[in-house]
Amino acid sequence: MLDSLRMRLWRNTVAPPGEALVVPSRQVKPTRRANIHTNIRSPRERILRQLFERISYVAPALSLQRLTNCVADAESGLIVRQDGAFDDLTRPVASYHVDTTREGLAERIRASVSAKMKGELIHVFPRSSGAYGTFLLDGLCGLAELDDYISEHRLKLWLPAVFPKWVPRYLSQLGFGRRHAMRVGGFVGFNGLTLATTLNCEHCFHPNPESLAKLRRFVDAPEPTPTRRLYLMRDSGSSPRFVENEAEVRRLFAQAGFESVDPGRLSFRDQIELFASAQAIAGSHGSAFANMIFAAPGAQIIDLMPEDWIGYWDDDGRAERWLFNLTGACGHDYSLVLSPSHMNGDRFRTNSGTRPPTLNSTVDIAALRDALAHL
Structure with a gap:
């Protein structure tokens, strides 16, 4: 049985640290x-x-940041922090789906929460993960790098419901089924959400050869x-x-x-x-x-x-x-x-x-x- 296909059980929530550097940047x-x-x-x-x-x-660094009491718009990918400002990681990609300069947009998103997520989740896949290249080189590469981290802190993946059905299907083949990846849409509130810098899509444009090698092992290529x-x-x-x-x-x-x-x-x-x-x-x-x-x-x-x-x-x-x-x-x-x-x-x-x-x-x-x- 593939190591990457092992079952992961989260019985208790363990909050991850506020920030963490996973992979440093490197010149290719x-x-x-x-x-x-x-x-x-x-x-x-x-x-x-x-x-x-x-x-x-x-190739950019891969790092993590944990947010508390934040709200996400699954449709655009925008995330509004507790202080009412847009998170910088998600704004560039979201700007292709919505006008992020619109006055009062952040306030409307925070006021429109339709679902509340309990426990600790992690957000790895950019809004543009419906494009296979982004799914593979940003989201899945990030998941390969963070596999041990996710298991250690018992984090569940958040998958915006706007993603095509093949995204959760491919993930389930790697052991991330419904118990480990939550597909939720609308305006979602999070008590604790850890963001990976894969959300800015830079890893797709400037791939790290070592991360690609880890991904090949992760999927047992x-x-x-x-x-x-x-x-x-x-x-x-x-x-x-x-x-x-x-x-x-x-x-x-x-x-x-x-x-x-x-x-x-x-x-x-x-x-x-x-x-x-x-x-x-x-x-x-x-x-x-x-x-x-x-x-x-x-x-x-x-x-x-x-x-x-x-x-x-x-x-x-x-x-x-x-x-x-x-x-x-x-x-x-x-x-x-x-x-x-x-x-x-x-x-x-x-x-x-x-x-x-x-x-x-x-x-x-x-x-x-x-x-x-x-x-």
């Missing part, structure tokens, strides 16, 4: 540079190249056996990004020995085992690539990125670099194919209250052929 210095394949020459293309000039990055080439489809996803010439792209990858797979239709265990068998992974820029952490060092990654993805999010280039940083943390080779695209709607900004715009792209076949030739 990969040796591989990005290979960019494109026929586009534009201001965005130049911005992208500038973003990729620097290889190293800083098999020893990599690199034999397969995978092309990642997005048929089961709800992303507003589409590839106009998807059929042509699949045919080209099939000719290069890639099999088309849709990770969203697989169980968590099947995804782990599938990517552990990969020697090459390709697909449209998106969360399914996070599974590359289970592939062997030296795996070759081909990221199909639409031109309008550059600046799509108001995050100073983090969204463009996250896969590059992840390949660096895992020791993979990274190639990016930049293709023409069209965006319907305004760019997604914080505190705007708008939904992400749709983004249609047409993969540059000549640039893709060039990338495949370098495999």
Whole structure:
């Protein structure tokens, strides 16, 4: 029986300390540079190249803070502290779901409590954990680092009810069932809530190689056996990004020995085992690539990125670099194919209250052929 699947019993509540440093920050210095394949020459293309000039990055520290008498809005992810101020960890991600600058918002949240949680809970999974990459690289990585801490202090996980059903299902497969993870929505009051810095999503954008290694042990990932080439489809996803010439792209990858797979239709265990068998992974820029952490060092990654993805999010280039940083943390080779695209709607900004715009792209076949030739 897997150690990470052991049953955890909380008969009494043990309050954790107010603050704790779990993992210090560290400089990550990969040796591989990005290979960019494109026929586009534009201001965005130049911005992208500038973003990729620097290889190293800083993986943030993982620390904890315990709050008392706080209130959370499960819909947005905002947490209001006892003093009536927003908690800084949750505000950046929440600003993509609600206007956090709205006057009187904190007071309305504290006055709208619909459920009271007794005992001690821990909050590890960001509001954006419905995106698989955030779930895996922030929430689950944090859970792997904090497994012993959670057991020692007999903490239960709080899971906002807005998370898709696969989130608690995957967690239950790791031994965090209903007795250990509480899925509650609305405006929730907590007597004691410990927050992990994974809530700011920085661990997804700047992954710590040691935390990734701990996560692989936590989920009992098999020893990599690199034999397969995978092309990642997005048929089961709800992303507003589409590839106009998807059929042509699949045919080209099939000719290069890639099999088309849709990770969203697989169980968590099947995804782990599938990517552990990969020697090459390709697909449209998106969360399914996070599974590359289970592939062997030296795996070759081909990221199909639409031109309008550059600046799509108001995050100073983090969204463009996250896969590059992840390949660096895992020791993979990274190639990016930049293709023409069209965006319907305004760019997604914080505190705007708008939904992400749709983004249609047409993969540059000549640039893709060039990338495949370098495999």
